[in-house]
Amino acid sequence: MNISGGAKDSQDFELNLASIIDCFTVLIAFMLASTAFISIGILDAGVAAAGATAADNSAPPPINISLELGKDKGISLKVTGKTTSNQSIVAKDGAWNMTEMTDKLQALHQQWPTVNAITLTADNSIEYKDVVLTMENVRKTIPVVLLGGF
Amino acid sequence: MKKALFKSKRPNEEMALQITSMADIFTILLVFLLKSYTTSAMTINPSAGVQLPNAQIGEANIDALKIEVSDSGVQIEGKSIATLTHFEFDKQDLQPNGSSLSLNGALEKERKRQVLIAQSNTDVKVDSKIIVVADQHVPYQTLKTVLASAALQGYTDFKLAVVRGE
Numbered sequence: 001m002n003i004s005g006g007a008k009d010s011q012d013f014e015l016n017l018a019s020i021i022d023c024f025t026v027l028i029a030f031m032l033a034s035t036a037f038i039s040i041g042i043l044d045a046g047v048a049a050a051g052a053t054a055a056d057n058s059a060p061p062p063i064n065i066s067l068e069l070g071k072d073k074g075i076s077l078k079v080t081g082k083t084t085s086n087q088s089i090v091a092k093d094g095a096w097n098m099t100e101m102t103d104k105l106q107a108l109h110q111q112w113p114t115v116n117a118i119t120l121t122a123d124n125s126i127e128y129k130d131v132v133l134t135m136e137n138v139r140k141t142i143p144v145v146l147l148g149g150f
Numbered sequence: 151m152k153k154a155l156f157k158s159k160r161p162n163e164e165m166a167l168q169i170t171s172m173a174d175i176f177t178i179l180l181v182f183l184l185k186s187y188t189t190s191a192m193t194i195n196p197s198a199g200v201q202l203p204n205a206q207i208g209e210a211n212i213d214a215l216k217i218e219v220s221d222s223g224v225q226i227e228g229k230s231i232a233t234l235t236h237f238e239f240d241k242q243d244l245q246p247n248g249s250s251l252s253l254n255g256a257l258e259k260e261r262k263r264q265v266l267i268a269q270s271n272t273d274v275k276v277d278s279k280i281i282v283v284a285d286q287h288v289p290y291q292t293l294k295t296v297l298a299s300a301a302l303q304g305y306t307d308f309k310l311a312v313v314r315g316e
Contacts, residue, residue, distance in 0.1 A: 017169040024176035031183040040194045041207045041314040042281070046306065069290075124291035128284050129203035131293070132312055136205045147308065149290070150248045150298040 043135055046117075046146040061115050065108060066148070067101070069122035069134060075101050079108065096130065098137045105141040118142045121149035194311050196283055197225070203286040205312040212309055214279035215260055219288050219296055224253060231256040237285070237292050244295065253299035261303045280305035 063081035070076060073091035089100050109115065118138055122131055135145045193213075196202060200220045218225040224232040232243060232252040243250050261276075268276045280300050284293060297308060 017173050021169060021173055021176060024173070024180060028176065028179055028183060031180070035183055035186055039314040040202070041205065041312050042212055043205055043207055043310040043312050045308040045310055122290040124289060124294075126290045127286065128288040128290070128293055129286035131290060132203040132205055132286075132310060135310075136207070147293075147297060150294040150301075 043132060044145075045135065046144065061112075061117065063108075063112050063115055064119070065105070065115060065117075065142070066119040066121065067134065067138065069096075069120075069126045069130060071123045071125055075134075077101070077104055082112075096133065098133070101134075102137055102141060105138065109141050116142060117144035117146055119146045119148040121147075194281065194283055196311075200283065200285045201287070202283065202311055202313045204315045206315045207312065212279065212281065214277060214281050214309060215305065216281045216283055216311075217296060217300065219282070219284040219292060221285060221287075224250075224296065226253075226256050226260065229256075234292065237288050239292060239295055247298065247302070248295060249299040249302050250295050253296065254302060257299055257303040257305065261305075276304075278305055279307045279309055281309045281311055283311040 061081070063079050063083055066078045066080075068076040068078070073094065073096050075089040075096065077085075077087045077089060079085045087104060089097050089104065091097060092100070105118075120131065120134060120138065122134075131147075138145050194216065197218060197220055200218065216227055218228075219234075219237075221234065221237055223230050223234050232239065232250055234240075239250055243252055245251055245254070264274075264276050268274045282293075282296065284296075300306075300308070
């Protein structure tokens with residue numbers, strides 16, 4: 001007695017791979033065309049212009065910290081308020097000395113932990129990529145960076 | 151024997167393609183592409199020639215008014231607003247307060263449009279966010295002009311578009 005019932009009832013079949021590959025080719029072509037291979041992120045910046053609304057905390061900060069990027073890749077760090085200082089960070093090997101800047105900001109942040117914003121300005125000729133680089137480094141210590149100078 | 155050797159080297163005209171392994175490759179490719187396919191709300195397509203700066207920051211999905219600054223001009227939502235010459239605004243376009251006349255006009259129009267939408271639809275709020283898509287070589291002078299124009303129209307929450315680093 002034949003249980004399988006012959007060729008008609010056989011459950012063995014061959015998958016038609018050629019048509020599946022056709023579908024895959026179209027899908028892959030579509031995805032290759034629509035996929036973005038660079039990932040774009042967002043860097044937050046506020047405005048430090050006159051008349052702009054202050055941050056959420058109503059109490060004024062004990063000190064105001066401002067950074068200014070100079071033409072010669074030097075950074076000027078100014079502190080006003082309960083304490084006043086003006087420090088210059090000179091370029092290191094012809095590049096911005098971000099390590100020293102971060103160290104100085106960390107020292108200030110340890111002394112004044114409630115300060116959570118900094119104003120960043122730059123010389124007119126400074127390129128946007130340098131501003132972004134500075135913002136990226138400042139945000140490691142102080143989360144809010146406000147762009148100023150206008 | 152020599153004859154037989156030549157005979158065996160002749161290519162087989164009936165070559166069968168290994169479709170099973172090809173399907174395997176295509177499946178892996180498809181899975182990889184599906185993994186890297188992003189369906190985020192944020193759609194930023196910088197114009198050709200615009201090189202965004204790099205930064206090591208986290209992912210963020212924000213949708214707001216986009217302003218693009220390139221070597222030759224400023225665009226708002228893909229519409230050309232001001233012409234730049236080597237990243238610099240035309241002197242006649244600059245205002246004493248540091249903003250740009252043409253940018254002020256375009257941003258004011260966008261602001262009015264947002265306010266009108268917000269008035270007719272309570273779910274929509276007037277947004278102070280603006281996404282700045284600027285070339286990495288833009289001087290701070292030009293950036294200041296763009297930011298000053300935006301700030302004058304109430305766009306004070308700047309979101310700088312950057313290429314996310316490793």
